[in-house]
Structures are given as structure tokens and as C-alpha cells.
Amino acid sequence: MASTKKTTAAKVQAPIDNRETFVSLQKSFADSDMPVEEKLKTLYQLQAADSEIDKIIQLRGELPAEVAALEEEIADLKERSAAISAVIDQLNRNIADAKLAIAEHESIIEKYQRQLETISNSREYDSLNKEIENQELLRQIGEKTINDTRMEISSKKSELEDLKDRLSIRTEDLAAKKTELENIVEETAKEEAVLRERREECAAKIDARTMSAYERIRASVHNRLAVVGIYNGDSCGGCFNTITPQRRVEIVSNKKLIICEHCGRIIINPDFAQ
Numbered sequence: 001m002a003s004t005k006k007t008t009a010a011k012v013q014a015p016i017d018n019r020e021t022f023v024s025l026q027k028s029f030a031d032s033d034m035p036v037e038e039k040l041k042t043l044y045q046l047q048a049a050d051s052e053i054d055k056i057i058q059l060r061g062e063l064p065a066e067v068a069a070l071e072e073e074i075a076d077l078k079e080r081s082a083a084i085s086a087v088i089d090q091l092n093r094n095i096a097d098a099k100l101a102i103a104e105h106e107s108i109i110e111k112y113q114r115q116l117e118t119i120s121n122s123r124e125y126d127s128l129n130k131e132i133e134n135q136e137l138l139r140q141i142g143e144k145t146i147n148d149t150r151m152e153i154s155s156k157k158s159e160l161e162d163l164k165d166r167l168s169i170r171t172e173d174l175a176a177k178k179t180e181l182e183n184i185v186e187e188t189a190k191e192e193a194v195l196r197e198r199r200e201e202c203a204a205k206i207d208a209r210t211m212s213a214y215e216r217i218r219a220s221v222h223n224r225l226a227v228v229g230i231y232n233g234d235s236c237g238g239c240f241n242t243i244t245p246q247r248r249v250e251i252v253s254n255k256k257l258i259i260c261e262h263c264g265r266i267i268i269n270p271d272f273a274q
């Protein structure tokens, strides 16, 4: 999970670290038509809805990135395939050129050999023979070039095959990921709408000061939990620091808003979770 990768700062800066602010927050929290206990429960439900929304966004959040990475890889494979195909085309043209040159050497050799039959002068005879030898050498070089080029083409073709195999696998992966993403968006769209509605209902019941504190705490903690329960009977469910028995009694009595003195999160009665 992306959110847990972040390293927690040694001391989370408490959004409400000032005693006066904290006291006035407690006051404005209590100063409401709604009983404190119900308001605390509403805060718990608000956090629960927000956590579910976070999960949905996180679930989607990784898929679009995976789809984009696959699309990029596929584009790269296609580009490399096209480049290799172009090289193969060029090599085939080189072979065709070499074949033409060989035919040219052969026709010259043939022509000189016919001339040899009519020549009586030995100096001219030697010179023609020398020329035939040269043309024969050029013809052999041409043959070697063709053989080397054919080997090069064969190695390029196997490289191209590998790329095409990878391309076909990646194309299938992309189709699967896209379907998965579409399904998740489709499946979770309704769920998300319900959760957002529930969230708004809760938020409407909570006073502006508390809501603003809630948002600030959520934004400042790595796990996006502003409202936590009691962990293991005696610790803050957010930072796991020990809660004094006195504070624990205050929390379970549901009579006021309690903020963790270590991490600044709102600690509520764990019974609300049931």
C-alpha cells in the first residue's frame, strides 16, 4: 500500500497541539444539539466512510498507472520492431544490389573471355587475364557480402520474432488490465457514491470546527486516520502510545472529545466499531 510506505516522522506534528485550542475545540464539540456520544459515533462513521473511499481510490490508483506503463512498453516494442523491419528491408536491398553487381562482373568476365579467343598479342592477353582475375575477385567479394548479409538478416529476424512474442504477451496483459480497471470503476462507482453520501450525512451533523480539525488531522497523518479506537486495551489506535487509565475512562465514558496527546488523533470508544 502506497500510504504505508511513507516513513512516519519521529513526532507527528499534532494539528491541535495548543491546550487552549484543544479546550475550545472540546467546548464547541460539546456545544451542540446532538448528544456528545452520538456525535462521537458520527465521527467514527465519518472516518469509516472516508477510509472505505480511500481504499476504492487506492485500488483504482494503481491500475491506471499499470495500464499507462503497459501502453508505454507496447509503444516502445512497436517502435523497436519497426526499426528492425526497416534494417531487414535495407539488408534485402543490399543483397539485390550485390546480385546485380555480380551479374555485371559475370558479363564482363564473359566478354573478356570472348576477346581472349581473338587476341594474338601476348601483352594484351596477359592484361585481359589480369582484368578477368580482378572481376572474378570482385564477384567473390559480392558472394561473400550476400552470405554475410543473409546471416545478419536471419539474426535480425529472430530478434524481431522475440519482440513480436513480447508484444503479443504485453498486448494481452494490457487488455486484461484495462478490463480489470473498467470493472473496478464500474463496480465501485455505485459503492463510492453511497459512501460519499454517507460521508456527507455524517459531516453535516458535525460542527465546522471539529470538521476542520478532522480534515487537518487526516491530511497530516500517513494512514489518513483522524479517528481511532483504543489499541490492545491501553494504547492509541493511531500512534500506539500508551493512554493513561484516567484518559481511558474518559474515552469509554463517551462524554467528551479526546485527542491523543502524542499524535493529535481523536480517540473514540472502541465499542463504536461493533
Ligand SMILES: [Zn+2]
Pocket (backbone or CB within 6 Å): 236, 237, 238, 239, 240, 241, 260, 261, 262, 263, 264, 265
Ligand atoms: Zn496517538
